[in-house]
Amino acid sequence: MFFRPSGITPESLFLSDHGGGPIMTVTEDEHGYGKGERFGALLRKYRNIAGLTQQELADLSAVSIRAVRDLESGRVRRPRKVTVQLLASALRIEEPHRVALQIAATLPALRTDEGQARLTASLSATSGLIGRKAELLALGELVRSRDRRMVAVTGLGGVGKTRLALEVATRLNAKGVSVVWTPPSAHAVTNSRSLFVHELVRNPQGDLRDLDALIDTGQTLLVIDDYDETSLPTERILQLLSLYPRLCVLLTTRGITPSVEASIFPLSPLALPRTNHTYDAAGLAEVDAARMIMTNIGLTRPRLKLDETAVAAIAALCQLLDGLPAALDAAGRLTLVYTPDELLDELSRDPFWTVLSAADGCPVFKAGEVVRQAIEALGPSAWNLLRSVAAHDGCWSVEESAALARQTPVDAARGIHCLLLRGLIRRVEHANRSYFQVLTLVRSAITGGAQAV
Template sequence: MTTGLSPEGTTTATAALGTLIRGHRLRIGLTQRELADLSTISVRAIRDLEKGKALRPRAETIRLIADGLRLGPRARTALEEAVRRGHHGGGSRHLLLERCAPPAPLHPLIGRQAEAAVLAEELRSGAERLVTVVGLSGVGKTRLALETAARLHDAGFPVLWHTAPGAVTDSLPPDDDPLLALTTACAAHLQGPEPRTHPGTATAHGTGTGASYGTPAPADEQPPAALLAALGDRDALLVLDGAAPARLDFPRLTRLLRELPGLRVLLTADTPWNVPGERLFLLAPLDAPRPDAPARADAPAVRFLLGRIRQVRPDIVPDERSLADVAWVAHRLDGHPLALAAAASWLTVCDLPTLRGIVETDPAALLDHLADGRSGSHLRDGVARTLAQLPASSRELVGRLCTAAGDDFDLDEVVRLTGRSLPDCGRMVRTLLIGGVIRPGTDHGRSTFRVLRVVRALAARPEPGPPANAASCASSGPAGMPETRDSDASAVAAPAAA
């Protein structure tokens, strides 16, 4: 699924002027400033051309840019043709696409700069065209997608953003999205009428997938014609936030990517799609200092928790004692953003030392956000759903890990607890990592893992009655774990490599 736009390829003659200039510039490794120096054109003019804002450049400007890019006769002709198309009204489409921006986040990005930089570069360059960000509910998948989309939009990509019905949003939609209806139609087209599952297919969590990639799409399942006309060969990003991979139709996506060579697709989901070419991006909670390490206000989880504390208790000053309490709570809750936000909300009814005591004795009680009951329900249902979707062998392993002595474990411990071979244990650990049930660490100089405290707390105290979308979790298994019917309890499918 790694298909980029080649400035010298067959699509050059029909590419937009800005796409051509940017493609040639990136191909030879020039920044906008370096191209400006070589061509004697201002950086602003080059930026406007690449973004499609300058629709009627002078012939001399194009000649200077072509000289700076060292283009041959064929590539120069393509630039001139793109300018002529713009003069005949082609620029109106690009002005329309320029307004296609991602939603505005309501909170700053904390501790995810490295992940956002990697995702943005992979998608911008075309090295990856299909990326799925997975992680436990509330870990920050949407916030990372917002930052990635914003970076691509700044680079000139129109962003088509679709939030799945029922997904929890933490952003403000654009005031005027000219392609909102087309984005909605595209998302509906990719879902298809019903998931088409081959017998025996399974995701990393043992559930079926709608990715019937062995069956070609029927001829009448064409992408929305209006979307194809609007995007053409322009670079663009489609974000499906809160996607349900089991409902997505891979043949339709394949056709869409073939028809739109500049399109990239970014999914946020609880589980992988498990289709060819999928780049799986595992999102762990924020880093938090260990209790035996000095408390650091700049640790991502501590910064996040301090920010939420300021919203409810601005009188709490992060002195040495309070900072130690904040760092301890951040580590105890594994740096999980939604759990930290819920814990901070309790400071309206208690002080920081009391909050620390509750986290130590009964953390499950703090996972309901006092100011927003939906957040607590969202977290509980998300964790229950993740546990229910695990294969039976992985659920049993989680139960044993929750009752084993100590928080950290390694592969040797998994082999000892299960009696299985090392490859089987490695696959089980990977399944738990993909589900976000455990997080990795190297605090002891070796690769270790630990079950998230959120998972431990909610697994030990399941809610009465079935959670949303997990009706089969009514009974309990090992260590209070939800039980569900597993079509192949012993199989743990290995998804596409991250």
């Protein structure tokens, strides 16, 4: 990211000796992100700073004088990559400015024949979404609603926020909605255009109107994955929404502060098997949390007999891992080595037990670290409430939690709201009353019954 320090003028630059020749170095945002300059204007600016004529630049770069003139005048708007590299080398500019030229060279390609624009992320998913039918429908409706232009999906790390956002974005994209996914990641096929959006949105000095070439008059969805308010001020997003009435912003975050003017969508773990209920393999496969483990078993050990013992062990694993998708997926992959019963024995001794760290090429899910970070982010009141109810086995109501934590019901309700957004507790369905329960992994981390790693 490139930022413009305050008090620096466009003329604040100097030439320094580096590697045997002068290298252009600037001490402010001279690369043009903040001014929305396109390739021709940016090339002319760098050439003037270097003190070169068009002919001299052509001679140094081996690019024809006609090409230099056509580029600077805008008659040629899409230079080849090799041309950009030759010009940058001849100008002897530093890496940030090379990137600026490369990005500027791609901007004209974003315009359609009608002079408008659409940037559509090529989204991909490696596996189907397990469960989440109700959440998918509700989140899709929120994103499409003009009254809810900023939606934040919150929850514990590993609960599937990114996966759900990806599914919503994919479905909307198929219906003609433009999608911009930032930051660039493996979840979306990205290129220099995506990098341009990523840099511009996070650059407080950048002119957001540069996105005119990316956001057209149709509906556009901007997904900001793993949102961090400290690195991306909320005011920046609000400016975007003000500039583009057809834009909707979808955030995924492990926690949200009251200053964020977003519709909050807390994502809970997957549905768990019922306790004290006897399942057969087919019946257990209908439960979302169990289906995630059983899908992996089908891949790793298709000949494993899911008898009564194995089915009971899988159901117990789901309870022990709280229906947290990332934890269930990791446990399911371990069935290549362990039987469900063996896995249950290991995790019963230590719910944060890990083995075969990324041996199969998949990222490691460190449940202990995720839980610890979520707990450490709590304020004193919410932490006191969580510590008090974690010592209580079973479900509890607002009034009961207030008594346990020695708080007023109002303060307890606020604390429960915070814990739900962080994903540290879950709602327990009960007719006409609200009950809650601390996640098993969270209770283990607090009581010290297992070592969080």
